[in-house]
Amino acid sequence: MDIHHLITKLREKGHKITPQRLAICELVLSSKDHPTADQIYKKLKQKFPTISLATVYQTLHLLKDLGLLLELGFPDCSARFDPNISPHIHIICLKCGKIEDYETENLKEQWAKIVKDIGVEPIIQRLDLYIYCDKCKKNQ
């Protein structure tokens, strides 16, 4: 998703192109680390000292509604946002919360077969494996 494509998509739907909106979109859509709204907010504060957390949430939900972003809810902690909307697995540490992506062609094929058997056409998918990561296993 390059910036011009994004701008076109926003304009199409009648959304204004503001510097804040663009900055939030660029940041989250290029992120690999499944950030929380607050993490995005804190990063952007450097460039936009007056930006509000509500604006961040609003923009994230806009991207979600446009189908460009996944919102992952968890117990105990705040939601995390993922610009990778294609089926992939999250390997998540139950202790430290670290999220790692697992995404291979073989996985996509195998998973597609399973979904086909079920006979539904999912809009979004979420595949989580919860583990204890090596680091947390060591200093348990």
Next chain:
Amino acid sequence: MDIHHLITKLREKGHKITPQRLAICELVLSSKDHPTADQIYKKLKQKFPTISLATVYQTLHLLKDLGLLLELGFPDCSARFDPNISPHIHIICLKCGKIEDYETENLKEQWAKIVKDIGVEPIIQRLDLYIYCDKCKKNQ
């Protein structure tokens, strides 16, 4: 998980057997509909008019720690609890939130292969497909 097995398991870990605790456990461990803490609380109010929501949460987390219960976090709405801890798929409506289980032998086999390829030993797993259910498609 029958009631005597549960009581043994609780005693083993040094937990007291209280009527509230037993009632909450029995209710959630036999539920098929992925209830929220509040739904469990409201149902139990009939039998225990003074029961508190904090007790419900505490007991649900106890069961979770014992590995007998899954807690499913979502954006926008409260957590739901699932006594089915074996790998199965949730087919979830994005509009009304209805959750349907999909669980077949074939799925378990195929999924086990995928997990084996990754080379991890997950403690918990969560497989969600988000759709719009027939009902919500109709009266959209």
Next chain:
DNA sequence: GTTTTAAATAGGAACAATTTTTAGTTAGTA
């Protein structure tokens, strides 16, 4: 059976994440 005690409960306050509201500002159109 009674006493002791550590753990659990009830109820409400506190908390944190998120959403809504409000009033002022701005991007895009004409």
Next chain:
DNA sequence: TACTAACTAAAAATTGTTCCTATTTAAAAC
């Protein structure tokens, strides 16, 4: 340049969950 819908920031409200603590209770010790 003027207009207006959409936006922004700040504050307030809301919601789900956890924390606190006086009281009660299950289970152990006597």
